Amino acid sequence: MALVVFVFAAVRMLDAGLKQTLVATGTPENVVVIRKGAETEVQSGVTRDQAGQVESLPQIARGPGGAAMVSKETVVLYALPKKGSDKPTNVVIRGVGEFGMTLRSQVRLSAGRMFAPGSAEVIVGAGVAEKFRGAGLGQSLRFGGRDWIIVGVFDAGKTAFESEIWGDAEQLIPAFRRTAFSSLLVRLNSRDDFAAVRDAIDSDPRLGLEAKTEQRFYADQSEALSKFITILGMTLSIIFSIGAVIGAMITMYSAVATRTAEIGTLRALGFRRAKILTAFLAESLFLALLGGVMGLAMASGMQWVSISTTNFQTFAELAFSFTLTPRIVVETLVFSLVMGLVGGFLPAVRAARLDIVTALREG
Known part of the structure; x- marks a missing residue:
C-alpha cells in the first residue's frame, strides 16, 4: 500500500508542479496579446501597426516619461544539444522589449549583466545554463546566422522563463527573418481593467487579436x-x-x-x-x-x-x-x-x- x-x-x-510552474509564470496585472486563433506565441503574429494601436489604449499603465508599459516580443524555437548528449532539444528564444524584465517581477539576474539593446548579446535562464551545452556565462551560441554572447544568467523563481533564452527583440526579428512580433506583454493600470482591454481588442476587426491574462495564457499551455x-x-x-x-x-x-x-x-x-x-x-x-x-x-x-x-x-x-x-x-x-x-x-x-x-x- x-x-x-x-x-x-x-x-x-x-x-x-507543472501547473504551479506555468501558472506562477503569469502576473495578475499582465495581459498577453496574440493573434486571434493562435494557441501559442510561436504560432502568433502581431504587426507594428497593431502593436501601436494596443499601446494607445487608456487602460495600459505608463512608465517613466509616459511610455506605455508594453513589451513587444518575438518567440522562436531553436534546437540546442543538452550536456552529455548530441540529441538537440527545442528551447524558447524570446526577444523582449524595453519593459520585458520590468513586467516580470519574478525574474532577476543571478550572474552577469543585462544584454545591451541593439547588440548580439543574450541572457539565459538558470535551467538552460545548467542543462545545455555551451550555454554558460561568457560562452556563445550560434543561431539566426549570428553568434550571440551570453552576458548574464537569470533566475525566474522556478517558472517557465528559466527554460528560455532572452535577447533584444529588434535584433532577433531580422536574425530569424521575421517581419512582425509574436506577442505583446501588457501591464494594466489595474487588474479590473482587463475586461475593458479585452473588449476593445475584440471589437476592433482591424486588429484580429485577442487578449488573455498572463496567468490564464500560461495555464492553457499546461x-x-x-x-x-x-x-x-x-x-x-x-x-x-x-x-x-x-x-x-x-x-x-x-x-x-x-x-x-x-x-x-x-x-x-x-x-x-x-x-x-x-x-x-x-x-x-x-x-x-x-x-x-x-x-x-x-x-x-x-x-x-x-x-x-x-x-x-x-x-x-x-x-x-x-x-x-x-x-x-x-x-x-x-x-x-x-x-x-x-x-x-x-x-x-x-x-x-x-x-x-x-x-x-x-x-
Missing part, C-alpha cells in the same frame, strides 16, 4: 501535458491499487482465520455482528492509513527533484519540480483509506457472519 500511495502521490505532485500526466498516473494507480487491495484482503482474511476463537468468544460474551464487523474494518483502515503515511513520506522526498520534458503545447523544453500541496496530502490519505476499506470489507463480513459454536469449535 505504501508503494501504491507513493506512485499516486508522486503523479499528483508532478501535475501540481493543459495537454497535464492531461497526459493525469491519465497516465491514474491508470498506473488503479492497476497498482488492485494489487494492493488484493494484498490487504489476503492479510485480513489471514487475520480472521487466526483469530476465530477470539471472534467466537466475543460473540459468546454478547458482542453483536456489527461490532465485529466494525472492529475488523477499523483494523484494515488503520493498516491502510499507516501505509498511506509511509507512502506520503517517501513521496515528499521527491520535492527536491527537478525534471524536464517537452511541453506538448509549445514543443519546447520545460523544467519543473514535484510539488506537494495540502490538497495532495488529503487526497493521498483518502485514497489509502478507500483501499483499506475495499480490501477489508469482505474479510470483516466473514468475521461478523461466523457462527458462535463453529467459531469456538474451530478455535
Whole structure:
C-alpha cells in the first residue's frame, strides 16, 4: 500500500508542479496579446501597426516619461544539444522589449549583466545554463546566422522563463527573418481593467487579436501535458491499487482465520455482528492509513527533484519540480483509506457472519 500511495502521490505532485510552474509564470496585472486563433506565441503574429494601436489604449499603465508599459516580443524555437548528449532539444528564444524584465517581477539576474539593446548579446535562464551545452556565462551560441554572447544568467523563481533564452527583440526579428512580433506583454493600470482591454481588442476587426491574462495564457499551455500526466498516473494507480487491495484482503482474511476463537468468544460474551464487523474494518483502515503515511513520506522526498520534458503545447523544453500541496496530502490519505476499506470489507463480513459454536469449535 505504501508503494501504491507513493506512485499516486508522486503523479499528483508532478501535475501540481507543472501547473504551479506555468501558472506562477503569469502576473495578475499582465495581459498577453496574440493573434486571434493562435494557441501559442510561436504560432502568433502581431504587426507594428497593431502593436501601436494596443499601446494607445487608456487602460495600459505608463512608465517613466509616459511610455506605455508594453513589451513587444518575438518567440522562436531553436534546437540546442543538452550536456552529455548530441540529441538537440527545442528551447524558447524570446526577444523582449524595453519593459520585458520590468513586467516580470519574478525574474532577476543571478550572474552577469543585462544584454545591451541593439547588440548580439543574450541572457539565459538558470535551467538552460545548467542543462545545455555551451550555454554558460561568457560562452556563445550560434543561431539566426549570428553568434550571440551570453552576458548574464537569470533566475525566474522556478517558472517557465528559466527554460528560455532572452535577447533584444529588434535584433532577433531580422536574425530569424521575421517581419512582425509574436506577442505583446501588457501591464494594466489595474487588474479590473482587463475586461475593458479585452473588449476593445475584440471589437476592433482591424486588429484580429485577442487578449488573455498572463496567468490564464500560461495555464492553457499546461493543459495537454497535464492531461497526459493525469491519465497516465491514474491508470498506473488503479492497476497498482488492485494489487494492493488484493494484498490487504489476503492479510485480513489471514487475520480472521487466526483469530476465530477470539471472534467466537466475543460473540459468546454478547458482542453483536456489527461490532465485529466494525472492529475488523477499523483494523484494515488503520493498516491502510499507516501505509498511506509511509507512502506520503517517501513521496515528499521527491520535492527536491527537478525534471524536464517537452511541453506538448509549445514543443519546447520545460523544467519543473514535484510539488506537494495540502490538497495532495488529503487526497493521498483518502485514497489509502478507500483501499483499506475495499480490501477489508469482505474479510470483516466473514468475521461478523461466523457462527458462535463453529467459531469456538474451530478455535
